[in-house]
Amino acid sequence: MPKQIRINAFDMNTGVHQSQGLWRHPRDRSSEYTTIAYWQNLAKTLEKGKFDGIFLADVTGVYDVFGGNRDAALRNGVQVPNNDPFLLVPAMAAVTEHLGFGITGSLTYEPPYTFARKMSTLDHLTNGRVGWNIVTGYLDSAAKASGATKQTSHDTRYDIAEEYMQLMYKLWEGSWEDGAVQRSADRGIYVDPTRVHAVEHDGEYFRLNGIHLSEPSPQRTPVLYQAGTSPKGQAFAGKHAECIFISSPTKHVMKQSVKKLRAAVQEQGRPADAVVVFAMMNVIVGRTEEEAQEKLRDYRKYASYEGALTLMSGWTGIDFSSCDPKDTVKHMRNDSMHTAIDRFTISDPDRVWTVGEVAEHLAVGGSGPVIVGSVTQVADELQQWMEETDVDGFNLAYTVAPESIQEFVDLVVPELQARGVYKTEYAQGTLREKLFDGAPRLLSPHPAATYRRSR
Amino acid sequence: MPKQIRINAFDMNTGVHQSQGLWRHPRDRSSEYTTIAYWQNLAKTLEKGKFDGIFLADVTGVYDVFGGNRDAALRNGVQVPNNDPFLLVPAMAAVTEHLGFGITGSLTYEPPYTFARKMSTLDHLTNGRVGWNIVTGYLDSAAKASGATKQTSHDTRYDIAEEYMQLMYKLWEGSWEDGAVQRSADRGIYVDPTRVHAVEHDGEYFRLNGIHLSEPSPQRTPVLYQAGTSPKGQAFAGKHAECIFISSPTKHVMKQSVKKLRAAVQEQGRPADAVVVFAMMNVIVGRTEEEAQEKLRDYRKYASYEGALTLMSGWTGIDFSSCDPKDTVKHMRNDSMHTAIDRFTISDPDRVWTVGEVAEHLAVGGSGPVIVGSVTQVADELQQWMEETDVDGFNLAYTVAPESIQEFVDLVVPELQARGVYKTEYAQGTLREKLFDGAPRLLSPHPAATYRRSR
Numbered sequence: 001m002p003k004q005i006r007i008n009a010f011d012m013n014t015g016v017h018q019s020q021g022l023w024r025h026p027r028d029r030s031s032e033y034t035t036i037a038y039w040q041n042l043a044k045t046l047e048k049g050k051f052d053g054i055f056l057a058d059v060t061g062v063y064d065v066f067g068g069n070r071d072a073a074l075r076n077g078v079q080v081p082n083n084d085p086f087l088l089v090p091a092m093a094a095v096t097e098h099l100g101f102g103i104t105g106s107l108t109y110e111p112p113y114t115f116a117r118k119m120s121t122l123d124h125l126t127n128g129r130v131g132w133n134i135v136t137g138y139l140d141s142a143a144k145a146s147g148a149t150k151q152t153s154h155d156t157r158y159d160i161a162e163e164y165m166q167l168m169y170k171l172w173e174g175s176w177e178d179g180a181v182q183r184s185a186d187r188g189i190y191v192d193p194t195r196v197h198a199v200e201h202d203g204e205y206f207r208l209n210g211i212h213l214s215e216p217s218p219q220r221t222p223v224l225y226q227a228g229t230s231p232k233g234q235a236f237a238g239k240h241a242e243c244i245f246i247s248s249p250t251k252h253v254m255k256q257s258v259k260k261l262r263a264a265v266q267e268q269g270r271p272a273d274a275v276v277v278f279a280m281m282n283v284i285v286g287r288t289e290e291e292a293q294e295k296l297r298d299y300r301k302y303a304s305y306e307g308a309l310t311l312m313s314g315w316t317g318i319d320f321s322s323c324d325p326k327d328t329v330k331h332m333r334n335d336s337m338h339t340a341i342d343r344f345t346i347s348d349p350d351r352v353w354t355v356g357e358v359a360e361h362l363a364v365g366g367s368g369p370v371i372v373g374s375v376t377q378v379a380d381e382l383q384q385w386m387e388e389t390d391v392d393g394f395n396l397a398y399t400v401a402p403e404s405i406q407e408f409v410d411l412v413v414p415e416l417q418a419r420g421v422y423k424t425e426y427a428q429g430t431l432r433e434k435l436f437d438g439a440p441r442l443l444s445p446h447p448a449a450t451y452r453r454s455r
Numbered sequence: 456m457p458k459q460i461r462i463n464a465f466d467m468n469t470g471v472h473q474s475q476g477l478w479r480h481p482r483d484r485s486s487e488y489t490t491i492a493y494w495q496n497l498a499k500t501l502e503k504g505k506f507d508g509i510f511l512a513d514v515t516g517v518y519d520v521f522g523g524n525r526d527a528a529l530r531n532g533v534q535v536p537n538n539d540p541f542l543l544v545p546a547m548a549a550v551t552e553h554l555g556f557g558i559t560g561s562l563t564y565e566p567p568y569t570f571a572r573k574m575s576t577l578d579h580l581t582n583g584r585v586g587w588n589i590v591t592g593y594l595d596s597a598a599k600a601s602g603a604t605k606q607t608s609h610d611t612r613y614d615i616a617e618e619y620m621q622l623m624y625k626l627w628e629g630s631w632e633d634g635a636v637q638r639s640a641d642r643g644i645y646v647d648p649t650r651v652h653a654v655e656h657d658g659e660y661f662r663l664n665g666i667h668l669s670e671p672s673p674q675r676t677p678v679l680y681q682a683g684t685s686p687k688g689q690a691f692a693g694k695h696a697e698c699i700f701i702s703s704p705t706k707h708v709m710k711q712s713v714k715k716l717r718a719a720v721q722e723q724g725r726p727a728d729a730v731v732v733f734a735m736m737n738v739i740v741g742r743t744e745e746e747a748q749e750k751l752r753d754y755r756k757y758a759s760y761e762g763a764l765t766l767m768s769g770w771t772g773i774d775f776s777s778c779d780p781k782d783t784v785k786h787m788r789n790d791s792m793h794t795a796i797d798r799f800t801i802s803d804p805d806r807v808w809t810v811g812e813v814a815e816h817l818a819v820g821g822s823g824p825v826i827v828g829s830v831t832q833v834a835d836e837l838q839q840w841m842e843e844t845d846v847d848g849f850n851l852a853y854t855v856a857p858e859s860i861q862e863f864v865d866l867v868v869p870e871l872q873a874r875g876v877y878k879t880e881y882a883q884g885t886l887r888e889k890l891f892d893g894a895p896r897l898l899s900p901h902p903a904a905t906y907r908r909s910r
Binding site: 013015016021023024026031034035036040060061062070071074075076077080081082083084086087088089090091093094095109110111113114117118120121122124125127141142144145146147176181183185188189190191192193196206207208209210211213214215217304 | 544546599648662
């Protein structure tokens with residue numbers, strides 16, 4: 001059987017996620033993001049399309065680098081206003097059976113003890129379908145909103161993250177033994193106290209003394225997602241991540257990124273296929289190539305140049321408000337770009353991109369590549385990305401919501417299924433079991449396994 | 456029209472809430488608390504019974520005073536394991552239209568910036584049906600789990616709470632003006648930046664600089680619940696609370712408590728009826744008195760004396776493990792009881808309670824009074840509580856879940872409706888509009904009104 005393509009939908013609990021300006025398109029429904037109905041309908045569409053999951057981004061701050069203030073972000077609704085992503089999951093889980101949920105949670109803003117319970121609660125309610133996209137936060141505005149004057153430095157954030165993960169594993173894997181919960185009415189024992197252990201953690205950044213509050217959930221540790229591609233980020237991903245989310249404009253660059261990531265995984269003693277790599281992708285599909293191109297032309301009419309530059313400025317820390325659209329991006333690379341490259345690679349050795357080109361690309365396609373074409377062309381291109389880059393699948397962005405996703409489900413999915421490269425039925429079990437051939441728990445040498453107790 | 460009785464269901468995201476030992480009853484379903492189906496079914500039952508809301512308690516810690524460790528709490532499942540209450544709301548909101556949600560959130564463990572967004576998100580998703588039960592945390596075990604060695608003193612906690620509330624009002628009421636969100640495709644303006652204001656807070660306990668991340672939700676400030684009845688707690692409730700939750704064993708004691716609370720509200724310049732007072736109540740109803748008494752006898756067989764004492768020990772800080780069941784409770788009152796009285800009054804001037812009696816009462820009835828009788832007797836008694844104590848309604852606990860609530864809905868609600876003291880249809884609008892005759896916002900002199908901006 002050929003390698004199966006994994007697909008996540010890439011979204012955010014906000015009105016304007018990636019495709020800047022497209023909220024003005026007459027068919028765009030993303031302004032309904034504050035309602036349960038919007039998300040439940042989307043979830044049902046995704047499950048109909050046998051998507052592996054929905055990946056929910058989050059930003060605890062505002063993009064205020066462009067022009068030196070937050071005005072452009074507000075004017076264009078660039079990921080602001082935004083709402084809490086976790087609270088969407090129970091509503092979507094209620095109308096689906098298999099769809100996974102990868103939720104972005106910033107360990108900088110989530111106190112560890114209650115965060116561990118929050119994830120366990122979601123894992124219970126979804127019956128083991130939950131994943132955590134581990135981020136350390138990257139906006140100064142977010143740090144300020146939480147009482148700091150500036151965010152912690154990039155490298156220190158990964159040190160904190162490392163300790164935070166240890167704490168999570170202690171709570172999720174080590175605190176409650178299998179079989180601790182007995183609920184034996186006959187013997188009058190709800191929990192066997194000898195099988196529940198306090199976490200006693202006194203580290204450099206965190207101190208905690210207590211048992212995990214939640215009983216063991218189906219997956220215990222949620223499926224771990226990560227998007228870091230800086231050296232520190234890559235080492236972290238190699239050690240902890242089960243799903244990795246990357247973005248590159250060309251197959252050539254992507255292939256190198258995937259190679260490095262799998263090497264980082266192997267350096268930690270884990271098999272190269274212990275991670276599922278999702279590449280950011282946007283698809284504009286038509287029943288014919290001409291129909292797809294016509295859609296692209298229509299979409300472009302609504303693209304916001306200012307919105308795109310606002311997002312780029314926030315990601316890179318460079319104020320693009322005074323740039324000329326013809327300036328090349330490469331010219332602007334500097335040390336502070338580094339943080340952005342964690343999330344979004346706009347460098348491309350094969351081509352010299354201008355600011356205007358990147359902005360245009362971003363506005364109609366999001367930060368990854370865009371495939372525009374007929375059903376056959378899109379399917380061919382997706383398969384080529386799979387074959388040439390060694391990714392496992394795609395994080396599918398959208399141009400117009402939920403139209404882009406709906407069309408992918410209606411047109412592309414059946415084609416991929418007919419080609420035998422996409423599932424026609426979900427596998428059974430938890431999200432981890434679905435993604436990793438039935439393995440219910442993280443295996444040694446993954447650090448989560450070290451904290452597990454057995455008798 | 457006679458005064459209408461308000462009813463909330465009182466529950467918690469845990470297997471054993473108040474009625475200790477009753478999880479062993481063959482018809483008890485509370486072990487299903489980890490599933491969405493359990494909570495959605497309960498929500499539908501409550502809305503069928505025209506309940507005003509469901510009140511979700513929470514404890515971020517373990518009851519470890521009894522015997523000096525957590526063993527008894529675990530053995531009896533005394534509110535441990537427990538899960539996050541907030542994540543139940545989106546699932547329950549998805550299958551109801553009117554039911555309100557009062558959720559316990561401890562400001563000690565919720566960072567203000569992200570907590571404000573969490574509540575706004577829920578208010579959006581529920582279309583304005585959300586309330587916040589403001590607690591400051593009362594268990595040393597919770598404090599330890601969060602890195603402190605001991606919890607902050609009672610009075611300091613209320614000073615912190617006061618500043619936290621100011622911060623919430625600034626974010627919920629002051630940051631976004633009405634009309635700031637324009638979503639005007641024609642003009643290309645998602646948000647008018649001149650109508651969004653950064654909160655710049657530099658206080659004694661919190662520092663924050665940023666705009667609220669969420670756009671204004673239907674209620675902005677959620678309906679504010681409070682349960683404190685210490686002098687500091689009462690002053691806090693008088694200033695901030697819209698719904699107050701109290702518990703007393705007799706009408707006489709309750710009447711005095713309500714009087715004090717309404718006086719505390721008036722001292723803050725607010726009308727005495729600016730708060731809705733809910734009294735803790737448990738009902739065991741039968742089609743005849745004999746049937747109800749038979750139920751009580753049956754329930755008592757499953758009561759756990761150890762579980763009840765574990766809960767009492769946690770609430771009071773007194774280790775009841777070495778007490779004789781015949782010891783009187785009054786004898787044990789001391790300064791550390793004070794914290795417990797915030798939540799649960801076991802003092803009763805009309806009667807001398809023994810430890811054994813309180814435990815037995817708690818095990819089958821929870822911490823409030825228990826009415827056992829026929830439909831007529833229950834309705835009579837509820838009306839007498841209303842008339843003699845000046846409460847506005849009840850926080851209805853349960854003995855066996857969800858049987859106790861189901862029976863109340865099937866038997867008692869129709870009787871109260873026939874007597875004209877209970878709604879037959881929900882009022883329209885948000886939870887606040889339903890509870891306060893259509894008032895959408897908190898009015899001056901409530902402090903929330905001070906932070907509102909108008910043009």
